[in-house]
Amino acid sequence: MECVFGLVGNGFAIVAADTSAVHSILVHKNNEDKIMVLDSHKLIAASGEPGDRVQFTEYVQKNVSLYQFRNGIPLTTAAAANFTRGELATALRKNPYSVNILMAGYDKEAGASLYYIDYIATLHKVDKGAFGYGSYFSLSTMDRHYRSDMSVEEAIELVDKCILEIRSRLVIAPPNFVIKIVDKDGAREHAWRQSVQDVTTASV
Amino acid sequence: MHKIDDHVACAVAGIMSDANIFINTARVQAQRYTFMYQEPMPVEQLVQFLCDTKQWYTQFGGLRPFGVSFLFAGWDKNYGFQLYMSDPSGNYGGWKAAAVGANNQAGQSILRQDYKDDVTSDELALKVDSTSLTSKKLELAEVFLTPLGNVKYHVHSHDSLTKLWPKHGVTQPAAETS
Numbered sequence: 001m002e003c004v005f006g007l008v009g010n011g012f013a014i015v016a017a018d019t020s021a022v023h024s025i026l027v028h029k030n031n032e033d034k035i036m037v038l039d040s041h042k043l044i045a046a047s048g049e050p051g052d053r054v055q056f057t058e059y060v061q062k063n064v065s066l067y068q069f070r071n072g073i074p075l076t077t078a079a080a081a082n083f084t085r086g087e088l089a090t091a092l093r094k095n096p097y098s099v100n101i102l103m104a105g106y107d108k109e110a111g112a113s114l115y116y117i118d119y120i121a122t123l124h125k126v127d128k129g130a131f132g133y134g135s136y137f138s139l140s141t142m143d144r145h146y147r148s149d150m151s152v153e154e155a156i157e158l159v160d161k162c163i164l165e166i167r168s169r170l171v172i173a174p175p176n177f178v179i180k181i182v183d184k185d186g187a188r189e190h191a192w193r194q195s196v197q198d199v200t201t202a203s204v
Numbered sequence: 205m206h207k208i209d210d211h212v213a214c215a216v217a218g219i220m221s222d223a224n225i226f227i228n229t230a231r232v233q234a235q236r237y238t239f240m241y242q243e244p245m246p247v248e249q250l251v252q253f254l255c256d257t258k259q260w261y262t263q264f265g266g267l268r269p270f271g272v273s274f275l276f277a278g279w280d281k282n283y284g285f286q287l288y289m290s291d292p293s294g295n296y297g298g299w300k301a302a303a304v305g306a307n308n309q310a311g312q313s314i315l316r317q318d319y320k321d322d323v324t325s326d327e328l329a330l331k332v333d334s335t336s337l338t339s340k341k342l343e344l345a346e347v348f349l350t351p352l353g354n355v356k357y358h359v360h361s362h363d364s365l366t367k368l369w370p371k372h373g374v375t376q377p378a379a380e381t382s
Binding site for chain 1: 239240241242243244248249281282
C-alpha cells in the first residue's frame, strides 16, 4: 500500500512518498517521513518492511557520510546508488532487505539524476519511477504527462496529478504525502499534501 | 613500472619480490572499489590504502616492513593529474616532481632546480638521467588524457626513446653492441 514515486526535471529531481505507517488494519501514524536526506545533495525515498526500511537507509546514509569524512569528497549519486545496490545484492541470498528505493541526487557534472533500486537489487537510472500499488496509477500518469526538462512548477503539477489519481483509484489510498526536491542548491523538503491530520482531543 | 588500473600506474624502487605483492594488492583494491561504486578509485584513496597496509607491518606482528618505495602517477576527476611518493614506513605525500631509489637525493635536487609548471615529461626524464644514457637503460612511461577524455598509460618503446635524444639536445654515447 506504500506509494513512492519520482521524476527528473530541468536541473532537479523530485520524489514523493506517502506518509502512513500501517500495521495490519491499524494506522500507527500518518506523518511518517519515508524520504531520507542522504547528504547535502541526495535523497532516498524508500518503501517496504518498516524495520528494514529504516535500518537499511540509515546504514547507507552512515556509510555515505563516512566516505565523505574519510576522503574529503562526497560520493556521486551514481556511486552511492551502485553502493546501495551492492549492499542489497550481498544480503540478497542470505538475509535480504525488503526495501525498495528511489535515489535522487544532484551532481555538478552529471546534473540531476534518479535511480530505481528494488528489493532484489535491480538498478536502473531513470527519468521517472515508482513503487507499490500506487505505481500502477502514478507511472501511467507520468507516462502520459511527463516531458524532459520540466520546470519545478510543471513537475509539482504532475506530482499532484499522480497523488489525485492514487487517492481516487486506490482502494486503501494513503491520505498524506510528502514531496522532497533536490537541485544545485541541495536536498530539501518541498511540501506536504495532507487530507487527514492527526486528531488530538482538545484539553479541557 | 606497472599499470595498476586504467587511470593509475606506479614505478617501484627496492626489493622487487615485495613490490610484486604490493602491486597485486593495489590492483585488487582498485577493482574492488570499481566493483562497489562503478567508478575508478580516486588515486589518493588507493595510495592511502596501500600505505595503511605498509604502516601495519611497522607496528604489529614482529614482521619486517616492505622494502619498497613507490611513485604513483594517476588521474581522477577530483584532482586531475597527481603524483604520490611512498616509502616503507607507509608515509606518503603528493608531489609535483619526485625521485625514489638509488641517487634519489641527486634526482630530487635536479628536479627542484629544473622543474617548471609547464615542463614536459620527456624533458625532465632526460635531464635527470643524462649521464650514461642509452635507450636500453631508460624506461619512460606516461599517464595522459586522450582527446576523448580517457586516461591512458603508455610506455615508450626503445625506438621512440632513441628519437627523443637529439630532440632534447642529449648527446648519446656510442651505440653499444648488445
